[in-house]
Amino acid sequence: MDSRNASSTTSIRDVARRANVSLATVSRAFAEPGLVRAETLERVLAVAEELHYRPSRAARSLTTGKTGNIGLVVPDLGNPFFSAILKGGQARAREADYSVFLADSEENSRLELELVRAMAPQVDGVIICSSRLSEAQLQQLHRETTLVLLNRRVHGVSAVLLDSAGGMRQAIEHLVALGHLRIGFIGGPADSWSNRERRRGLRAEARARSLDIVEFGPFAPHFEGGQHAADLAVAAEVTAVVAFNDLMALGVLSRLADRGIGVPDDISVVGFDNIPMAGMATPHLTTVALPLEQSGRVAIELLLEQLAQPGSGTHEQGLAAQLIVRASTAPPRNGVLSGSRVGRATQAPEETTAISES
Amino acid sequence: MDSRNASSTTSIRDVARRANVSLATVSRAFAEPGLVRAETLERVLAVAEELHYRPSRAARSLTTGKTGNIGLVVPDLGNPFFSAILKGGQARAREADYSVFLADSEENSRLELELVRAMAPQVDGVIICSSRLSEAQLQQLHRETTLVLLNRRVHGVSAVLLDSAGGMRQAIEHLVALGHLRIGFIGGPADSWSNRERRRGLRAEARARSLDIVEFGPFAPHFEGGQHAADLAVAAEVTAVVAFNDLMALGVLSRLADRGIGVPDDISVVGFDNIPMAGMATPHLTTVALPLEQSGRVAIELLLEQLAQPGSGTHEQGLAAQLIVRASTAPPRNGVLSGSRVGRATQAPEETTAISES
DNA sequence: GCACAGAATGTAACCGGTTGCAGAAACTGT
DNA sequence: ACAGTTTCTGCAACCGGTTACATTCTGTGC
Numbered sequence: 001m002d003s004r005n006a007s008s009t010t011s012i013r014d015v016a017r018r019a020n021v022s023l024a025t026v027s028r029a030f031a032e033p034g035l036v037r038a039e040t041l042e043r044v045l046a047v048a049e050e051l052h053y054r055p056s057r058a059a060r061s062l063t064t065g066k067t068g069n070i071g072l073v074v075p076d077l078g079n080p081f082f083s084a085i086l087k088g089g090q091a092r093a094r095e096a097d098y099s100v101f102l103a104d105s106e107e108n109s110r111l112e113l114e115l116v117r118a119m120a121p122q123v124d125g126v127i128i129c130s131s132r133l134s135e136a137q138l139q140q141l142h143r144e145t146t147l148v149l150l151n152r153r154v155h156g157v158s159a160v161l162l163d164s165a166g167g168m169r170q171a172i173e174h175l176v177a178l179g180h181l182r183i184g185f186i187g188g189p190a191d192s193w194s195n196r197e198r199r200r201g202l203r204a205e206a207r208a209r210s211l212d213i214v215e216f217g218p219f220a221p222h223f224e225g226g227q228h229a230a231d232l233a234v235a236a237e238v239t240a241v242v243a244f245n246d247l248m249a250l251g252v253l254s255r256l257a258d259r260g261i262g263v264p265d266d267i268s269v270v271g272f273d274n275i276p277m278a279g280m281a282t283p284h285l286t287t288v289a290l291p292l293e294q295s296g297r298v299a300i301e302l303l304l305e306q307l308a309q310p311g312s313g314t315h316e317q318g319l320a321a322q323l324i325v326r327a328s329t330a331p332p333r334n335g336v337l338s339g340s341r342v343g344r345a346t347q348a349p350e351e352t353t354a355i356s357e358s
Numbered sequence: 359m360d361s362r363n364a365s366s367t368t369s370i371r372d373v374a375r376r377a378n379v380s381l382a383t384v385s386r387a388f389a390e391p392g393l394v395r396a397e398t399l400e401r402v403l404a405v406a407e408e409l410h411y412r413p414s415r416a417a418r419s420l421t422t423g424k425t426g427n428i429g430l431v432v433p434d435l436g437n438p439f440f441s442a443i444l445k446g447g448q449a450r451a452r453e454a455d456y457s458v459f460l461a462d463s464e465e466n467s468r469l470e471l472e473l474v475r476a477m478a479p480q481v482d483g484v485i486i487c488s489s490r491l492s493e494a495q496l497q498q499l500h501r502e503t504t505l506v507l508l509n510r511r512v513h514g515v516s517a518v519l520l521d522s523a524g525g526m527r528q529a530i531e532h533l534v535a536l537g538h539l540r541i542g543f544i545g546g547p548a549d550s551w552s553n554r555e556r557r558r559g560l561r562a563e564a565r566a567r568s569l570d571i572v573e574f575g576p577f578a579p580h581f582e583g584g585q586h587a588a589d590l591a592v593a594a595e596v597t598a599v600v601a602f603n604d605l606m607a608l609g610v611l612s613r614l615a616d617r618g619i620g621v622p623d624d625i626s627v628v629g630f631d632n633i634p635m636a637g638m639a640t641p642h643l644t645t646v647a648l649p650l651e652q653s654g655r656v657a658i659e660l661l662l663e664q665l666a667q668p669g670s671g672t673h674e675q676g677l678a679a680q681l682i683v684r685a686s687t688a689p690p691r692n693g694v695l696s697g698s699r700v701g702r703a704t705q706a707p708e709e710t711t712a713i714s715e716s
Numbered sequence: 717g718c719a720c721a722g723a724a725t726g727t728a729a730c731c732g733g734t735t736g737c738a739g740a741a742a743c744t745g746t
Numbered sequence: 747a748c749a750g751t752t753t754c755t756g757c758a759a760c761c762g763g764t765t766a767c768a769t770t771c772t773g774t775g776c
Binding site: 384387 | 752762763764765
């Protein structure tokens with residue numbers, strides 16, 4: 001009844017016998033076709049085809065040490081930010097005839113470490129997106145396997161970096177041009193590199209333009225976090241908010257709509273990432289577009305490069321952000337909403353609350 | 359400089375030598391601990407621990423034929439519907455100490471077939487979500503590897519089925535209760551099983567309640583498809599529309615908002631899938647919730663079960679849908695929007711346009 | 717103390733490939 | 747036709763485990 005794998009027993013020996021050559025020749029026909037005479041090659045391939053022979057990766061990897069697999073670890077598969085990266089990475093990997101192992105670390109650094117370690121023996125290298133691990137841990141992992149980071153910079157490890165700070169600069173520039181002077185930032189996870197980058201860009205810009213900045217958070221980088229933060233932003237009487245990511249910005253939009261507060265009339269909202277849903281929200285969300293799929297592709301490329309020439313040093317590839325102006329930003333109203341100035345002061349406290357368990 | 363893999367050279371032989379036992383004993387210590395004396399076992403494990411020894415999956419799979427991997431193929435990673443399934447499946451697989459290979463078939467049946475074939479040798483089984491392949495092709499694949507389908511029913515192949523038809527019944531029931539009599543259905547891909555199921559449910563219900571149904575499509579199951587369809591629905595003067603999925607429903611919402619048509623005042627909108635974004639849209643989308651993560655988990659379980667006892671026959675596991683009533687549905691206005699009745703007739707033509715290239 | 721069953725361990729073949737080395741075949745120039 | 751290359755091909759060891767079978771312990775009953 002269970003005839004499967006019956007045909008998968010076709011091994012290199014069957015082909016060799018049938019083609020009347022040695023094992024080695026068949027092996028070379030696949031691995032190094034240049035080494036075998038055209039005529040022989042043709043015969044071998046014909047027989048292989050006839051027998052539906054496919055070299056076993058497991059067996060091959062046993063001797064070569066190469067698996068043809070790449071590991072990809074993301075903090076949350078449900079987050080479209082990572083879906084997009086994954087999509088790009090997966091596609092690029094397939095083009096290079098690599099398979100991808102996927103793992104979701106559930107925004108938990110302990111689990112992340114464990115997952116990478118578990119993957120390491122079965123892959124040629126792993127890509128970690130928005131890692132929550134410490135610099136030392138990542139360097140240690142890089143010693144155990146080939147690593148490429150996405151959205152995280154660590155000395156000695158190749159990485160593709162989305163220019164969050166630059167994106168933030170564009171966002172602030174845009175808001176200032178519209179006339180906003182008091183702007184809120186809704187922070188993401190404290191241990192996230194991009195959050196730090198975005199804040200860094202924000203602060204630099206605020207200083208340069210002597211803006212009034214109110215920082216909220218950290219919050220979980222989800223819709224609910226945005227909803228939560230929305231009320232704080234309103235209370236703090238900012239005329240515009242920039243959210244750590246689109247999911248949170250959408251949460252802000254949603255909460256403000258529920259409260260009857262107009263966007264962009266009463267408050268302007270800017271997101272980050274330009275996930276597909278951003279352009280679909282009401283109002284269409286102004287956001288900083290990050291080349292997500294591309295970053296996934298580039299990460300794979302960096303990894304492949306490193307696999308091809310080990311010890312070729314580490315590369316960092318920056319990818320530019322671009323502000324997408326849509327309908328959620330406009331000049332502020334002249335009149336202030338109401339009440340007195342509330343909210344946290346400009347000098348935001350260092351975050352102490354970690355979102356992810358470590 | 360490149361010290362990696364230096365430690366990975368720890369093989370079973372090193373452990374055997376150090377523990378002063380034979381290879382076989384070490385092997386058994388890991389594979390069948392019951393076969394080795396407690397004292398010996400302890401010693402072996404201690405040495406293994408000390409040497410950071412981890413059995414090589416590749417080598418093991420070479421003799422056992424088991425890889426410890428599961429393949430997962432989805433039509434579109436960018437679609438939150440599949441992200442959710444993936445998330446559930448990935449988590450369940452990890453619990454069972456299986457790794458998952460991911461592939462995105464880009465809604466292309468040819469690519470899908472190729473991907474499954476490519477995965478087959480490296481996995482113990484594969485799960486195909488919303489397959490676009492023909493029944494015969496799937497049966498053939500099931501002969502080549504262990505298959506579990508998600509959201510697709512094919513004779514002789516295990517599957518987890520989301521009760522789309524039942525969900526549709528609930529949606530229609532809801533709309534009828536609100537007083538809607540002329541309802542539009544915005545169809546998804548013609549070759550999608552769930553689309554057929556949803557239509558089947560729709561028609562049954564329409565017949566039973568003698569409703570006026572207008573079918574549109576097929577459309578690509580994306581936001582843009584919904585935007586496109588929105589205008590058609592308006593022109594057809596339906597008072598409510600049910601979309602093939604939430605993404606499309608959100609597209610409808612967006613397009614209607616752009617045109618100044620009120621939801622639910624002028625038209626009620628119902629989606630399908632209850633993706634996270636559905637509850638975040640404005641207005642919050644009434645939709646049919648499908649247990650997505652759970653379906654991913656169950657698919658893995660079905661597969662594991664089948665791997666444990668091959669030839670145990672095929673199982674089909676149904677998962678119930680549930681209507682989530684939110685703010686996008688309300689009783690219809692008494693007055694009709696305007697103009698004369700336009701749009702396609704009730705008896706929708708069989709779809710002939712395929713979305714996915716085959 | 718001995719024969720014997722059952723448990724623990726070792727031996728060696730095997731899984732399906734790759735690859736260094738050596739011998740065979742095909743080509744070169746003379 | 748022959749020596750000298752260059753190109754192909756085969757042999758055999760090896761990758762890191764598993765497992766059938768053989769062998770050695772261990773404990774038991776008498």
